[in-house]
Amino acid sequence: MKNSTKKIFLGLLFLGLAGLVLFLVSNNAEATNVSCGDTILADTILDGNLTCVGDGIIIGADDITLDGGGFTITGDGTGSGVYLNGRTGVTVNNMNISGFYGGISLYNSTLNNITNNATNLNSDTGIFVSFSSNNNTLSGNTANSNYRGIFL
Numbered sequence: 001m002k003n004s005t006k007k008i009f010l011g012l013l014f015l016g017l018a019g020l021v022l023f024l025v026s027n028n029a030e031a032t033n034v035s036c037g038d039t040i041l042a043d044t045i046l047d048g049n050l051t052c053v054g055d056g057i058i059i060g061a062d063d064i065t066l067d068g069g070g071f072t073i074t075g076d077g078t079g080s081g082v083y084l085n086g087r088t089g090v091t092v093n094n095m096n097i098s099g100f101y102g103g104i105s106l107y108n109s110t111l112n113n114i115t116n117n118a119t120n121l122n123s124d125t126g127i128f129v130s131f132s133s134n135n136n137t138l139s140g141n142t143a144n145s146n147y148r149g150i151f152l
Contacts, residue, residue: 041061043064043066053075054079064089067094074099078100085108093117097122102124103122104119104128110133110135127150129150
């Protein structure tokens with residue numbers, strides 16, 4: 001190869017690798033070993049089932065996604081499976097939540113997406129959206145065998 005062709009090839013190779021690194025760094029959702037009562041601050045994908053006393057997972061930042069990956073969070077009749085207070089732009093999806101006081105609880109939280117979750121067999125509410133929570137989107141959720149299914 002000529003010197004100029006090698007330089008162009010190496011330059012393109014470098015740009016391609018740099019682009020790949022940027023993509024991997026910006027795509028920060030990964031399976032995470034989350035424990036009961038943890039506050040998550042970044043995109044998180046569950047990597048297993050949880051059995052909790054009190055709260056399951058607390059959302060501690062705006063504009064993040066909690067993907068349950070189809071795993072189940074089971075409670076002891078107290079707390080919330082997923083708890084949002086004062087949060088905006090959060091997505092909670094693909095969760096199976098049972099055995100808590102409330103499955104998914106939103107307080108003072110706006111513009112969140114609660115999608116494709118099963119919140120069944122909680123002692124009070126499957127999904128609770130209250131106390132100045134506005135413009136949230138709930139779709140594809142089930143809330144069976146709770147005292148109240150979805151409370152707005």
